[in-house]
Amino acid sequence: MSKNDLVMPEEYKDVVYRLTYFMLGKIAHWVPKSVSPNTITLSAFASAIIGCLLLLFVQSPAAFLYLAFFNFIWYILDALDGIHARLTKQTSEFGAFLDHFLDNVFFVVMFTVFAIKFDLLHPLYVFILLLRFTAATSVFLVQASTNKLHLATFSGGL
Numbered sequence: 001m002s003k004n005d006l007v008m009p010e011e012y013k014d015v016v017y018r019l020t021y022f023m024l025g026k027i028a029h030w031v032p033k034s035v036s037p038n039t040i041t042l043s044a045f046a047s048a049i050i051g052c053l054l055l056l057f058v059q060s061p062a063a064f065l066y067l068a069f070f071n072f073i074w075y076i077l078d079a080l081d082g083i084h085a086r087l088t089k090q091t092s093e094f095g096a097f098l099d100h101f102l103d104n105v106f107f108v109v110m111f112t113v114f115a116i117k118f119d120l121l122h123p124l125y126v127f128i129l130l131l132r133f134t135a136a137t138s139v140f141l142v143q144a145s146t147n148k149l150h151l152a153t154f155s156g157g158l
Contacts, residue, residue, distance in 0.1 A: 020079050021079070021083065024076065024079050024080050024083050025083060025087075027080065028080060028083045028084050028087050029087070031080070031084050033088045033090075035084070036090060037081045037082070037084050037085035037088075037090050037091075037095050038081075038094075038095050038098055040077050040080055040081035040084060041077075041078070041081045041095065041098055041099045041102060042102070043077055044073070044074045044076075044077030044078045044081065044102075045074075045102040045105070045106060047070045047071075047073040047074045047077060048070060048071060048074035048106040048109075048110070049106065049109060050070050051066060051067045051068075051069070051070025051071050051073075051074070052067070052070075052106075052109050052110050052113045053113075054066040054067065054070070055067040055113055055117060056113045056116060056117055074106070078099070078103065081095075081099060082096075082099065097140075097143065101140060104136040104140075107132065107136075108129070108132065108133050108136070111128075111129045111132065112129065115129065
């Protein structure tokens with residue numbers, strides 16, 4: 001595995017994606033090939049859920065720092081799983097599906113925790129939460145029924 005093996009996907013036109021890919025590309029070479037990208041994905045999800053649970057149950061201003069810390073870990077690991085998969089040639093449709101699916105579960109959990117923590121049970125907020133969940137679920141149902149587990153660029157990561 002040389003540093004030249006890392007090729008940025010063409011769809012990464014956003015500056016933040018390019019910068020993240022550039023920075024994590026250097027870290028990805030330190031991740032052992034024996035660590036599967038799906039393990040990194042599950043670790044990212046666990047980090048995100050831990051942050052949300054700490055925000056919900058810790059009755060201290062430090063809870064916001066915990067959330068920020070664990071969301072930062074989630075962001076790094078979420079980006080690193082795809083880079084590691086491409087670098088070690090361990091990409092799979094299931095891995096891409098799992099990555100996006102768990103991201104959506106995390107977003108729904110995070111929105112729900114915010115609604116509970118900040119008493120945001122206004123009907124409009126609940127409607128937006130349900131709309132987000134419904135859109136993500138419909139995308140995954142279509143993918144499962146067509147055996148196409150990849151997400152299109154226009155889906156916005158649903």
